Amino acid sequence: MSKTWLITGSARGLGRFIVEAALAAGDNVLATARDPGRLDDLKAVHGDRLASFMLDVTDMMAAQAAVEAAVAAFGRLDVLVNNAGFGHLAPFEQASEVDFRSQIDTNFYGVVNLSRAALPVMRRQRAGHIIQLSSVGGRMGTPGMSAYQAAKWAVGGFTEVLAKETAGFGVKVVAVEPGGMRTDWGYNARGNAPELLPEYQASVGAIQQLLQHYVGHEIGDPAKVAQVIVDLTRRESVPTHLLLGSDAQHVFNQADAVRRQEAEAWADVTRSTDFDGTDLSILARLRVD
Template sequence: MSKVVFITGASRGFGKLWAEAFLKRGDKVAATARNISALDDLVSTYGDNILPVQLDVTNRPDNFEAVNKVVEKFGRIDILINNAGYGLFGTVEESTEQQARAQMETNFFGLLWVTQAVLPVMRAQKSGHIIQVSSFLGLTTIPMLGVYNASKFAVEGLSETLASEVAHLGIKVTLIEPNGFATEWAGASAIQTDNTIQDYTPVREAFGESGSDPSIWGKPEATVAPILQIADSPNPPLRLLLGKVAYHGVVQAYTKQLEEVETWKEVSIAAHGH
């Protein structure tokens, strides 16, 4: 039986790639974008199986309207893929208030609003799968992406909590945690801070050098099979890392965290007081 898939940020990158993958196999897709003309090619190929929806996820009421349109068209929503988001590059101190707030508005609050809009539909169905596109930088961090890291850490906490709240309703939650991929995430989709501070030049240069290694960037097409597998799984994981950089980076970070927890174990336990 075909699924109804609601994907945000579907105009390019992962969103468009995954939307087409679902359409190719016969699923129905509601694809949102700020500029839906970017979806014209999919509409011409897949016709009524795709519903383009113009949407700015930061506008909470518009998310509810978008969900209503999808239900009117397709009757249900089986899978939500919260993919809309972008990167903010710059040190923590260099990030402006406007940039920091805008980053959280899209990456965290936008995801929250879409999730809240879809949940009543899935509760009524007693079924559904919410797939949140986070990042391996929601589990560990790298310099020059502090506010972005924070937005994804927030997505992790929200979604893990949500999973525990909706499991008894037949709703599943999965966090997708990619490393860097050769999409426009670090290019046209990204925001760079202008307020450069000289003291951070060594950090900035080291970051630039690390990103110049082509082997760290995954191939977007390689994510299609894992996404379809997760979407079809009767028992999907809460978390799925995408890419070898993500896997090794998270294992290393967690190992170091556990070692530090054990090193300070006695101090931690003594702090309980009894």
């Protein structure tokens, strides 16, 4: 049986690749975007299997209306892909409050809004997949990306909790965490950078230099990422976090090793705050799964 998808940020970049992959798999798609007219060429090819919807993911009422539109058009909602998002490179001190908040609202609260709207439908169906398009940046810190990565870290934590809450009634939640992909994300991220204060040249300036050489030569193929996402929706068992791309694996391993080394180096201080003589056998009953 074909599935029904709701995909945010569908007009360009990875979102459009996901729309195309879902349609190629024979599924129905409600593709949302701020400018849904950019999807008209796909609608001309795929007819009634593709519907479009104007959506600002930061608007909770609009998120609810988008879910209702998907159900009205296709009778159910099987897959939600929270893809809409953007990042701007700037030191935290030099980032405007408006831009910082806009990144948090889009990258995190957009995910919250659509998930909140979709969950009652999927719970009643006792089935569904919620795919959060996060980033390897949700597991590491990159100078200049404070707003974007703070949101992605939040998406990762939100996904872990949601996946545990919904597992009992058949709804699967995954945070997909790609590395760099050949979309326009990198161009947009570096295009709004302010003139750096001298003190940030060594940190954020180094990332600016890296992006100058990396943007346009990213390792990740968005078409292959989109196909992995389609494959996830066909699986009964899915991971809570899924890194995609050799670069994502590489930098995650580095970041994780640093955290482990730091935790071990400070382990005595960590344990020093326990009450003296505490019975630690209780720890055997604490679970994270």
